Amino acid sequence: MAGSHWESVEQCLEKHLPAADLREVKRILYGKETRKLDLPSRACQTALEGEFELQGYAFEAAVEQLRHPRIVRVGLVQNRTPLPADTPVAKQVSALHSRIEAIAEVAAMCGVNIICFQEAWTMPFAFCTREKLPWTEFAESADDGPTTRFCQKLAKKHDMVVVSPILERDGEHGDILWNTAVVVSNSGAVLGKTRKNHIPRVGDFNESTYYMEGNLGHPVFQTQFGRIAVNICYGRHHPLNWLMYSLNGAEIIFNPSATIGVLSESLWPIEARNAAIANHCFTCAINRVGEEHFPNEFTSGDGKKAHRDFGYFYGSSYVSAPDSSRTPGLSRCRDGLLVAELDLNLCRQVNDVWNFKMTGRYEMYARELAEAVKPSYRPNIVKE
Numbered sequence: 198m199a200g201s202h203w204e205s206v207e208q209c210l211e212k213h214l215p216a217a218d219l220r221e222v223k224r225i226l227y228g229k230e231t232r233k234l235d236l237p238s239r240a241c242q243t244a245l246e247g248e249f250e251l252q253g254y255a256f257e258a259a260v261e262q263l264r265h266p267r268i269v270r271v272g273l274v275q276n277r278t279p280l281p282a283d284t285p286v287a288k289q290v291s292a293l294h295s296r297i298e299a300i301a302e303v304a305a306m307c308g309v310n311i312i313c314f315q316e317a318w319t320m321p322f323a324f325c326t327r328e329k330l331p332w333t334e335f336a337e338s339a340d341d342g343p344t345t346r347f348c349q350k351l352a353k354k355h356d357m358v359v360v361s362p363i364l365e366r367d368g369e370h371g372d373i374l375w376n377t378a379v380v381v382s383n384s385g386a387v388l389g390k391t392r393k394n395h396i397p398r399v400g401d402f403n404e405s406t407y408y409m410e411g412n413l414g415h416p417v418f419q420t421q422f423g424r425i426a427v428n429i430c431y432g433r434h435h436p437l438n439w440l441m442y443s444l445n446g447a448e449i450i451f452n453p454s455a456t457i458g459v460l461s462e463s464l465w466p467i468e469a470r471n472a473a474i475a476n477h478c479f480t481c482a483i484n485r486v487g488e489e490h491f492p493n494e495f496t497s498g499d500g501k502k503a504h505r506d507f508g509y510f511y512g513s514s515y516v517s518a519p520d521s522s523r524t525p526g527l528s529r530c531r532d533g534l535l536v537a538e539l540d541l542n543l544c545r546q547v548n549d550v551w552n553f554k555m556t557g558r559y560e561m562y563a564r565e566l567a568e569a570v571k572p573s574y575r576p577n578i579v580k581e
């Protein structure tokens with residue numbers, strides 16, 4: 198499997214396809230073309246100096262007579278962990294804060310209204326190890342931990358909503374851990390939090406060793422820039438998870454993730470994009486970048502040798518729209534900021550064309566699902 202030497206699908210297509218073929222391939226693979234944003238040269242220069250990729254695209258909606266366009270800019274941040282995983286915890290957190298502060302600065306120059314970081318952004322993705330210390334020391338209070346306070350400062354300074362996915366230590370409920378996204382309003386106030394609903398039990402994603410399935414349901418946050426929700430990583434494989442955020446009114450659903458090539462790279466371009474189509478909303482898929490090595494060897498329960506690395510986190514963050522169009526992905530191997538301008542009016546416009554909310558037959562499924570989860574349920578198979 199390609200690691201850091203293979204940049205992206207987009208770069209490969211552009212390198213090898215003749216222009217006419219490329220146009221057709223892009224039309225089919227990416228939908229209606231997104232307009233390239235003209236980002237400020239100061240932002241491009243700062244990104245270059247800071248060694249991260251900066252890309253910007255706009256999705257457009259039809260002009261309506263009664264509603265003004267509802268334009269919002271989102272920023273998706275993908276990054277590698279800047280320090281080795283065996284560096285003292287406080288140093289790692291502080292290095293990540295500095296890295297994100299620099300990227301958020303550029304996001305502000307680009308007029309970003311809502312920024313979202315990758316899953317468990319303040320730490321290496323250490324759940325593969327099944328060890329507790331020092332990894333559980335990365336957990337913080339969602340209400341007033343150092344990272345939430347850091348995000349509050351960012352939000353206020355840049356007048357930006359900040360979505361901050363962290364490992365949460367819930368001091369009010371027995372000091373237990375959760376995989377949580379904190380949503381900080383552009384006023385600097387903590388608007389609320391949401392927790393990862395589905396925990397992976399696949400490959401080295403041994404996350405159930407650390408925390409349980411979220412207990413907060415499917416909250417949607419009304420921000421000044423639109424209604425947003427956060428479907429954390431593995432939740433993207435569960436169509437009902439997306440659906441519930443959408444039924445609660447989400448117009449943009451962020452999917453902060455940490456996932457590796459051998460496991461999910463072929464699923465990645467499909468799932469968040471399909472969710473945008475199926476739910477008439479925008480989705481923002483974010484993945485971390487690079488390889489992370491751990492001090493002690495661990496096994497993967499697959500008969501293979503013990504090892505110290507998780508595998509390759511392939512970045513490739515992207516935004517999808519309800520009309521099936523999507524941005525190109527960020528690089529597979531570099532830190533990056535993807536800026537996307539959305540007109541939220543597109544959600545209702547596509548809803549009016551395809552009517553999935555109207556034709557969804559939710560009552561029928563609610564009835565059938567209520568039966569299907571009963572221990573006494575027998576599958577409805579008609580036999581000769």
Ligand SMILES: NC(=O)NCCC(=O)O
Nearest residue numbers: 397402430431455456461
């Ligand atoms: N972080 C996480 O839930 N990863 C699971 C693997 C995947 O969903 O691709």
